[in-house]
Amino acid sequence: MKEKRTARRQEYKDRQRQEIMDEALELFSARGYHQVSMQDIAQSAEFAVGTLYKFFKNKEELYRAIILDLSEKFGSALGQALGQGVDEYERLISYLKIGGEIFMANTQAVSLYFVETRGARFNLRAGLDEEVLSRYDQILERLSKVFAAGIKNGIFRSLDPDYLARSLDSLASTFLFAWLDDPQKYPYEKSLRMMDEIFFHNILVADYVKS
Amino acid sequence: MKEKRTARRQEYKDRQRQEIMDEALELFSARGYHQVSMQDIAQSAEFAVGTLYKFFKNKEELYRAIILDLSEKFGSALGQALGQGVDEYERLISYLKIGGEIFMANTQAVSLYFVETRGARFNLRAGLDEEVLSRYDQILERLSKVFAAGIKNGIFRSLDPDYLARSLDSLASTFLFAWLDDPQKYPYEKSLRMMDEIFFHNILVADYVKS
Amino acid sequence: MKEKRTARRQEYKDRQRQEIMDEALELFSARGYHQVSMQDIAQSAEFAVGTLYKFFKNKEELYRAIILDLSEKFGSALGQALGQGVDEYERLISYLKIGGEIFMANTQAVSLYFVETRGARFNLRAGLDEEVLSRYDQILERLSKVFAAGIKNGIFRSLDPDYLARSLDSLASTFLFAWLDDPQKYPYEKSLRMMDEIFFHNILVADYVKS
Amino acid sequence: MKEKRTARRQEYKDRQRQEIMDEALELFSARGYHQVSMQDIAQSAEFAVGTLYKFFKNKEELYRAIILDLSEKFGSALGQALGQGVDEYERLISYLKIGGEIFMANTQAVSLYFVETRGARFNLRAGLDEEVLSRYDQILERLSKVFAAGIKNGIFRSLDPDYLARSLDSLASTFLFAWLDDPQKYPYEKSLRMMDEIFFHNILVADYVKS
DNA sequence: TATGAATGAGAATTCATTCAT
DNA sequence: TATGAATGAATTCTCATTCAT
The missing domain is CATH 1.10.357.10 (Tetracycline Repressor, domain 2)
Known part of the structure; x- marks a missing residue:
């Protein structure tokens, strides 16, 4: 049961991660790496900047992902x-x-x-x-x-x-x-x-x- | 005679301009536009930053040139x-x-x-x-x-x-x-x-x- | 309750904004617009430069305000x-x-x-x-x-x-x-x-x- | 005779000095102290920048004069x-x-x-x-x-x-x-x-x- | 002596990243 | 755990001043 909860949580996190990546992809391909700020991505993905850093060590890492x-x-x-x-x-x-x-x-x-x-x-x-x-x-x-x-x-x-x-x-x-x-x-x-x-x-x- | 001097000066300026562009090209192609600062270029080309701006209105212009x-x-x-x-x-x-x-x-x-x-x-x-x-x-x-x-x-x-x-x-x-x-x-x-x-x-x- | 928090936060922001303006006023009137840098103001107001820009689009805007x-x-x-x-x-x-x-x-x-x-x-x-x-x-x-x-x-x-x-x-x-x-x-x-x-x-x- | 020459030269210099001041006055009153560069003044007065510094220790001094x-x-x-x-x-x-x-x-x-x-x-x-x-x-x-x-x-x-x-x-x-x-x-x-x-x-x- | 090219310190502004709540 | 306000290093660009010619 504990496992199930953990699994559900993991799934939820994966979805969030994907959302961030999708939004970031949109922005990066539209404007280019340097023309997109982490603030921009956070806003588009409707997360706080800090949250982005929970999923990706830094901007570079997000891009790489x-x-x-x-x-x-x-x-x-x-x-x-x-x-x-x-x-x-x-x-x-x-x-x-x-x-x-x-x-x-x-x-x-x-x-x-x-x-x-x-x-x-x-x-x-x-x-x-x-x-x-x-x-x-x-x-x-x-x-x-x-x-x-x-x-x-x-x-x-x-x-x-x-x-x-x-x-x-x-x-x-x-x-x-x-x-x-x-x-x-x-x-x-x-x-x-x-x-x-x-x-x-x-x-x-x-x-x-x-x- | 005046003309000759002007011509020589022009030639000198052209050479300088070329030097800057050569050095910048080297840096840009090695590290990319955003990873190279005007300071970097100035240093490599052995000019002061201000001098770069005598030849190129701004960084973009230098790149474009x-x-x-x-x-x-x-x-x-x-x-x-x-x-x-x-x-x-x-x-x-x-x-x-x-x-x-x-x-x-x-x-x-x-x-x-x-x-x-x-x-x-x-x-x-x-x-x-x-x-x-x-x-x-x-x-x-x-x-x-x-x-x-x-x-x-x-x-x-x-x-x-x-x-x-x-x-x-x-x-x-x-x-x-x-x-x-x-x-x-x-x-x-x-x-x-x-x-x-x-x-x-x-x-x-x-x-x-x-x- | 959420409202109260927002209100308090707004009040806090207003106070900060006022602090910046007070400090800037002091400096501007003592030394004049061009003799005061954003660094100076930030230092006096005990904020980081970046913070000033959260409240005022640029130096001119701060002055105007x-x-x-x-x-x-x-x-x-x-x-x-x-x-x-x-x-x-x-x-x-x-x-x-x-x-x-x-x-x-x-x-x-x-x-x-x-x-x-x-x-x-x-x-x-x-x-x-x-x-x-x-x-x-x-x-x-x-x-x-x-x-x-x-x-x-x-x-x-x-x-x-x-x-x-x-x-x-x-x-x-x-x-x-x-x-x-x-x-x-x-x-x-x-x-x-x-x-x-x-x-x-x-x-x-x-x-x-x-x- | 030597004196006369010196006097004439002095007169000539005074005239140059006045020309610079006239031109600078025009610019300063049109655009304000900080919006006028020494280059601007030199150009308007048809002198080299260096020459301005022969007559005035620095920009401030010119303004003061x-x-x-x-x-x-x-x-x-x-x-x-x-x-x-x-x-x-x-x-x-x-x-x-x-x-x-x-x-x-x-x-x-x-x-x-x-x-x-x-x-x-x-x-x-x-x-x-x-x-x-x-x-x-x-x-x-x-x-x-x-x-x-x-x-x-x-x-x-x-x-x-x-x-x-x-x-x-x-x-x-x-x-x-x-x-x-x-x-x-x-x-x-x-x-x-x-x-x-x-x-x-x-x-x-x-x-x-x-x- | 006059020149103006070259200098580089200094200023405004941005933005990745952190951390207290 | 998520937030987003705060940070300040780094970057671009300007311009007063100098100095070799």
């Missing part, structure tokens, strides 16, 4: 996506589709995430992102393995899988940002078709038959 | 690169080669610049970068035109040139950042070869003969 | 004074007496206030004082009306009431400043007598009988 | 005015007329001067003005003596001459500032007439015959 959370969510979703499909090509297509959906459904979160995974690699708050970066590298790793498998299974041309992984990911995010800039001009369905033409058309072996 | 300077340098170098070569394929190769050289010779500068052209598009200091972004868009525009010309001249397959431009640029910078992370593993010559395999192999018409 | 406060206090006291007495002469005497008392009890405050109402009219921080000046003009207006009434009632000679108002006010403050300079030499009782001789002796109609 | 200069000019003009007229009444009228003329011809200068002689007595840059104040006191002293003489000569009622002096001066400046505020409403000729009515009508003995 958000980014980590995002990278986990995105990472696992993309990981799962890579498991779906009868062959490697379909898995990659699933990756592109689900990745696109996540991206387009979480544009604000995603912008923060991308600032960290791309830009941050060499700039802002270096060190904060070790973990985030490694998670991103894991995704690339998994992508890479799919390409390797595809090559082994004879449906992809024999090219360095790591390069293939980076290429595909790079194209996808480029087109998604283009969509972010101008959704009319760069609808993601078209981007998917273009990736087929530009990338897969060349990577798939000649006699591959799309299902 | 640096970014603008970079975008001009890179923009014009890449623009020129695109003019070199007997056909469109060669022009793009020239673009990739010269772009790579600039990137690798100015890694710190390039990181700042890329944070602006990529990351900044959806977040930090929006407005500051209008000019930088438009310059980046110009480059894409020019790339795009080269593809269009190549298609017209029958050496490229008929695909949307805008997508082709974004794809190529995306691949190039992805591989360059990979090089930045691990130069041993991702030497740029290999990246160039990979782009040939992954991208051009598919884009060039079958009977194109490389010179 | 002080001046406005003074002008309200003085204005209403003088206004009330003008309501006391059976006829217009007595009202003016009440004005002079109460005005003198306020002045002598708040010399430091008064000096700041006068710098604003006199000096400020043509120079410093124009615009800040709109409100203060209009309040001063209101007092002159009311004085003027008392003179007009006295003329109508036949106890004052028929002279321009506006000039009379300005004259009386001018004499009173001149003598009060003389007192400030040398209280021994210019006791205010003597000044009151002198104003009777120099001013009222001439303004009152011949057959007026002082009560 | 200007005020002193004004107080000398005004003081001597008023002093002279007090010497003109066949009797004491006429001398005072001359004082009022010439004082008014100076005031109205030098409004910008006069505002600075008045801030110093009136307000400054208890506020801004106390200590700076010792000399200015003593000069102002001298004028009051001389005015006072004129009243004393008038009393002795039987043309003024026997009242404390010091109070009379302060009263007259107070009325005059009050009306002049009223004119500054609204020249249409408070033309100085009317003010002179009012001073006759309000002040002299009462001070002059009954059988005094105006010439």
Whole structure:
């Protein structure tokens, strides 16, 4: 019984923690890390500043938690996506589709995430992102393995899988940002078709038959 | 004679201005805009703080000047690169080669610049970068035109040139950042070869003969 | 009960606000606006600098609040004074007496206030004082009306009431400043007598009988 | 001959000094002491900043020099005015007329001067003005003596001459500032007439015959 | 002698963090 | 346990003053 109460309390705390992170994410992605004060976050989340510090050691930690959370969510979703499909090509297509959906459904979160995974690699708050970066590298790793498998299974041309992984990911995010800039001009369905033409058309072996 | 003196003084001032910008660039790209104080810059550049304000109205202006300077340098170098070569394929190769050289010779500068052209598009200091972004868009525009010309001249397959431009640029910078992370593993010559395999192999018409 | 707490807290805040203003008034009137830093005020009031900014948006606002406060206090006291007495002469005497008392009890405050109402009219921080000046003009207006009434009632000679108002006010403050300079030499009782001789002796109609 | 050259040089320097002071006066009275930088003055006067420091030890000194200069000019003009007229009444009228003329011809200068002689007595840059104040006191002293003489000569009622002096001066400046505020409403000729009515009508003995 | 570039102390203001209630 | 008032270090920017040319 005591346990149950503790569990309920824990759950309650988790919800509070999440609320803070959600509110902070909104503010950070709208205005940037330095343009958002702890007061701002406290106000938005309807907590006292002091309470924020009960959940997060400091501002940096809160930021890190958000980014980590995002990278986990995105990472696992993309990981799962890579498991779906009868062959490697379909898995990659699933990756592109689900990745696109996540991206387009979480544009604000995603912008923060991308600032960290791309830009941050060499700039802002270096060190904060070790973990985030490694998670991103894991995704690339998994992508890479799919390409390797595809090559082994004879449906992809024999090219360095790591390069293939980076290429595909790079194209996808480029087109998604283009969509972010101008959704009319760069609808993601078209981007998917273009990736087929530009990338897969060349990577798939000649006699591959799309299902 | 008076003129000569004024000219010499101007030159001296320009050199000072450049020194400040160089030092600031180093600091900004190492630690990020907000983590660098004007005191820091002054100290590094061996000037008094007040002197910085003789050259730049405020910190933002100094930052902007640096970014603008970079975008001009890179923009014009890449623009020129695109003019070199007997056909469109060669022009793009020239673009990739010269772009790579600039990137690798100015890694710190390039990181700042890329944070602006990529990351900044959806977040930090929006407005500051209008000019930088438009310059980046110009480059894409020019790339795009080269593809269009190549298609017209029958050496490229008929695909949307805008997508082709974004794809190529995306691949190039992805591989360059990979090089930045691990130069041993991702030497740029290999990246160039990979782009040939992954991208051009598919884009060039079958009977194109490389010179 | 919640209300009571809020009320008490509000009261506490008001007291703090007043403390800051009192301390700042002391410093401003002793050394002048620009010679007093926010640090100085914080130190004197035994608060942290940040706390000052909880109560006043910035230094200017703090200054303005002080001046406005003074002008309200003085204005209403003088206004009330003008309501006391059976006829217009007595009202003016009440004005002079109460005005003198306020002045002598708040010399430091008064000096700041006068710098604003006199000096400020043509120079410093124009615009800040709109409100203060209009309040001063209101007092002159009311004085003027008392003179007009006295003329109508036949106890004052028929002279321009506006000039009379300005004259009386001018004499009173001149003598009060003389007192400030040398209280021994210019006791205010003597000044009151002198104003009777120099001013009222001439303004009152011949057959007026002082009560 | 050497002397002549020295004299000429001295004259030249004096002229430069005066130019600086003129320009500074303009700026100070337009914007106030703290809102004018030495750079501003140097630019307006078309000298280098360093040159200003050849003539004045520091900013404060320059300001002091200007005020002193004004107080000398005004003081001597008023002093002279007090010497003109066949009797004491006429001398005072001359004082009022010439004082008014100076005031109205030098409004910008006069505002600075008045801030110093009136307000400054208890506020801004106390200590700076010792000399200015003593000069102002001298004028009051001389005015006072004129009243004393008038009393002795039987043309003024026997009242404390010091109070009379302060009263007259107070009325005059009050009306002049009223004119500054609204020249249409408070033309100085009317003010002179009012001073006759309000002040002299009462001070002059009954059988005094105006010439 | 005049210049004006360079200096750096000093001021206003912000905001992450603490801690008494 | 949650609060939010209070703190004060840190930051940006200005401007009086100096001094090498």
